[in-house]
Amino acid sequence: MNTNATSAARYSRGAVILHWLIALLIAVNFGLAWASEDQPRQTAMQLMGNHKAIGILILLLTLVRIGWRLTHRPPPLADNLSAWEVALSKVTHVLLYVLMLAIPVLGWMTHSAFSGGQPVSMFGLFNWPGLPMQQSKDLAESYGGGHGALATGMLFLLALHVAGALKHRIIDRDRNALARMSLRRS
Numbered sequence: 001m002n003t004n005a006t007s008a009a010r011y012s013r014g015a016v017i018l019h020w021l022i023a024l025l026i027a028v029n030f031g032l033a034w035a036s037e038d039q040p041r042q043t044a045m046q047l048m049g050n051h052k053a054i055g056i057l058i059l060l061l062t063l064v065r066i067g068w069r070l071t072h073r074p075p076p077l078a079d080n081l082s083a084w085e086v087a088l089s090k091v092t093h094v095l096l097y098v099l100m101l102a103i104p105v106l107g108w109m110t111h112s113a114f115s116g117g118q119p120v121s122m123f124g125l126f127n128w129p130g131l132p133m134q135q136s137k138d139l140a141e142s143y144g145g146g147h148g149a150l151a152t153g154m155l156f157l158l159a160l161h162v163a164g165a166l167k168h169r170i171i172d173r174d175r176n177a178l179a180r181m182s183l184r185r186s
Helices: 003-008 013-036 041-071 083-115 137-171
Strands: 120-122 126-128
Touching (some): 041 083, 083 137
Antiparallel strands (some): 120 126
């Protein structure tokens, strides 16, 4: 494939930056949630404070990413994909976008129900407003359960997404499969 065709088959630089930044933040947030589980209360609260702030950041960056996607056409899918691969790719991407919105919103709702609408500290720089709701342990547990269940679903979809990319690169020997979302331009 010539250089112009390769460039045309890539996502825009903005889409690539948002993809990898959100991916990194999601990975960090899973790590913070898992790390907080067996920590003393004060350490767990600090880790979860960062988890909440990163969750709000993921929500905001996902909204930016959706806006970017609506104003910047993604490159076409490869011609050699079967119909089931195209369908699975589209469903997986839509579900990932839904989860990148729903998981932080449910986390925000969990925090707000637990705290009675107190703000979320954004790394001590400023406060993100809590949702206006009464303090309710039952609601917080319900929202938190949904937050955790959707996060588990996201892990499955992320594994499927990575497996698909690796399948195209390794099994199908498509050299451009990973280059489409690469930060490096050739």
